[in-house]
Amino acid sequence: MTTAVRHRVVVVAYDDVELVEVACVTSAFDGANRLGVSPPYEVRLVSPQGRPVRCSSGLVLGAQAALERTRGPVDTLLVVGGPGHAVAAQNTRLVEHVRRLAGIGRRVASVCTGASLLAATGLLDGRRATTHWAYAHDLAQRHPAVHVDAAPLYLRDEHVCTSAGVTGALDLTLAFVEEDHGPALARMLARMMVTYLQRPGNQAQISMFVDAPAPEHRTVQQTVEHITEHLDSDLSATALAAYAGVSGRxxxxxxxxxxxxxxxxFVRTARAxxxxxxxxSTALPLASIARRCGFSSAETMRQVFLDHxxxxxxQHRTVHSAPRVAPAAGSLIRPTGQEERHPAADRLQA
Incomplete structure (x- = not known):
């Protein structure tokens, strides 16, 4: 980074936008600035004609500039989502200006249903893209040239990034900060924001243990409950069929x-x-975890993890485990000597 303009971030908003997505993006970049990144991020919220935008929650945000009057250079163009995405994607003038700015941006991104606007520009044609899992089918139906994948938290295809819904905006922004300033500062920023130490983009948007609704078929429901409560048992096709009282087929x-x-x-995913x-959440050895979860060995668990x-x-434990910390009297909690450090860490104590 040699010039300040390299970190100019333009966030595109419109009526019925999701406030959390705007806040995740802008707050994360601001947090990076407070940790002393150089050059700092210059974040600007723009809207059609520079009008205030009404968020889906009813709150109103004041735009800093008009989308139509925004010029380069642009480092990152980021389109957020919200219930108003479908109407916004039909606004030909809005779409055209997004396309124009995308043409001069170093990287272009969407959060959640903001992918609808990027798809309307044609920028996602031929690319892999994701969005909120509940809207993935609609995006694929409306834009068959886009290779929609509803599973990941975020995807990157060359300089174009798309992410899942709502707090997926934070995961994507942390990934950008890591790309710009390295993993140490990004991890410090994640700790400052009291969030995950950066979930990888290929992590699933939703877990099978919280996915709803539950299976309507009673046999399937009972078998699913049996699987999730007996992961270390014999869950072969033969054993499950015997438990359910039906044939394996x-x-x-x-x-x-x-x-x-x-x-x-289902069994493989549940165990993973x-x-x-x-x-x-534990310090158990890999072999013990493998045994508790029904894997035949730590190596089998490793192969399933690589696939899933x-x-x-x-690596999963390293990325997601909370850092070991020791309280310091009269100050914020400080990482211990074993924790990865960054010069900006001391600013958290100010």
Whole structure:
């Protein structure tokens, strides 16, 4: 970074925008500035004609500039989402100015349903993109040239980034800060904001343990409950079919109809997610976690993790585990000597 303009961030908003998404982006960049990044981020909220925008929550945000009058240079163009995304994506003038700014930006990004606006510009054609899982099907239907993947928290295809909904904006912004200023400062920023120490982009948007609604079919529901409560037991197709009192073929058909995956796929995902929780919440050895979650070995767990999360169990633990901290009298909690440090850390004590 040699010039201040390299960090000029333009955030595009419109009526019925999601306030949390605007706040995640702007607050994270501001937090990076307070940690002393150089050059600092210059964040500007722009809107059609520079008018105040009404958020979906009813609050009103004042724009700092008119979208139509915004010129380069632009480091990062970021379009946030919200219930008003569909109307905004049909505003040809708004879309045209987003397209114009995207053409001069070093990187272009959308949060949540902000992907609708990027798709309307044609910028996502031929690219992999994500959005809030609840709107992924609609995005794919409206823009068949876009390769929509509803699973990841965020995706990057060359200089174009798209992210999942609401707090996915924070994950994406932390990734940008890491890209610009390194992992040490990004991790310090995450701690300052009391959030995850940067969830990787390929982490699933939703967990199978909180996904709703529950299976409507009673046999499927009972089998799912049995799986999640007995992960260290024999959960082979034969054993599950015997528990359910149906043939293996019939059980597989029921799972595909109601869950979109086979019993074996469900078991593998359930074990991976349970192992994920133990990795970040305990200090248990990998072999013990593998055994508790029903994996035949730590190596088997490692292979499943690579398939499911795109990372190893050890890397997952390093990224997601809370830092070991020791309280310092009369001050904020300070990382211990074992924790990764960045010169900006001392600013947190001011």
């Amino acid at each position: 019939h059980l597989a058909r029921l799972f595909l109809d109601h869950l979109g995956q086979t019993p074996a796929q 997610e349970a192992a994920s929780q133990l990795l970040v 999360y795109g990372t190893t169990p050890s």
